[in-house]
Amino acid sequence: MSVSGLEGREISIRTFGSLELHSQDAVFEIPSGTKLRSVWAALVIDPGSTVSMETVAEIVWGAKQPKRSRESVHVYISQLRAFLDSCGEFPGLIETRSGGYRLAVDKLDVDWCAFDEAMKTARPKARAGDLDGAWKDFESALALYRGPFLSGLSDSPQLEAAVNEMNELYLACLEQRNEVMLARGDVAPLIRELLKLTRQFPVRETMHRQLMRALYLSERQIEALEVYNRLRHTLQGDYGVEPGRQVRNVHQSILERDCDAIREMIFV
Structure with missing residues (x-):
């Protein structure tokens, strides 16, 4: 398959x-x-x-x-x-x-296993520079996601752990697909999706960082800086912390107009 x-x-x-x-x-x-x-x-x-x-x-x-x-x-x-x-x-x-x-x-008859396999296939392609192949595999994985994993079943510690792990894997897939889209220059459709994702996940720093980069690469520097300011305000107001190092680095790169640093793919 x-x-x-x-x-x-x-x-x-x-x-x-x-x-x-x-x-x-x-x-x-x-x-x-x-x-x-x-x-x-x-x-x-x-x-x-x-x-x-x-x-x-x-x-x-x-x-x-x-x-x-x-x-x-x-x-x-x-x-x-x-x-x-x-x-x-x-x-x-x-x-x-x-x-x-x-x-x-x-x-591979089970959707979560096929999802995991597609991600495992996509990551090395992305790191090797096969951006088209990686994008297709990430999109194939995301196409399998039709809603929350084991919806309504998280009463036991084992099921809760499995649900949390899959939720994190899904978000990681989104973020890594986004990195590939940035590297491919697919910034217009990515901005539309990241605007939705950052509203859905208001403290997910990776998504905010990606939105900042996509906006800057679309010559929307002020909007990119506004994304940083909103994230910083949320983190300070709700949790009393500053954005993480990678977000701050992107913010500084925007201020310095360092396009090479902004385009560099980040995989965690």
Whole structure:
């Protein structure tokens, strides 16, 4: 499979936005019920691997497990299998293994894994100067993002950690794609998106730094400086801190009209 998406796969599993399974002919949403969906999440965050009964129970109930948690996990697995059988598209998707269960899929059948793979492909291309190839791979990853990861499922520490990690990976993908667009000179569409992103993430310094650079490269120096001032005002007023070193460096480069420093790609 190319990392351009999940289209063309016999099945695909969606964890961004609604929890869904896709076949070539139909879409099926995982039935409602937090515990049932948490059991599904326990399998889908580690596809292709055996997930122990203890891990599933810990993900579903955390430290406050009921006395008969193992029996309850069996019940939820049976309910998931009944749902999969009713779809008529996914025979044998959940396998029983010694001490646990396994989601019998290729990792790239799962959208978050395909997202991660696309990012891993894009980064070395960007660093090697293949900006067009990197941009395509970053865009392929972002096309898979249809909404929050495991939406509504963050009650347990394990799921909360998985959600936080994926949220950060998504933001990193946006920011690294933006760096490639700056290097390619795609500043006009980037400015439009960064204006939205900086409103959505008012203290995300990397996005503000990128907006400052894009505006300056579009000969909008005053607006670039205003972005810095707004960020500094927000950080000082709400948190009592100054912008970080990289933002301050871009601000200084704008004041000094140092275009080379402003164009330099930054990957963290």
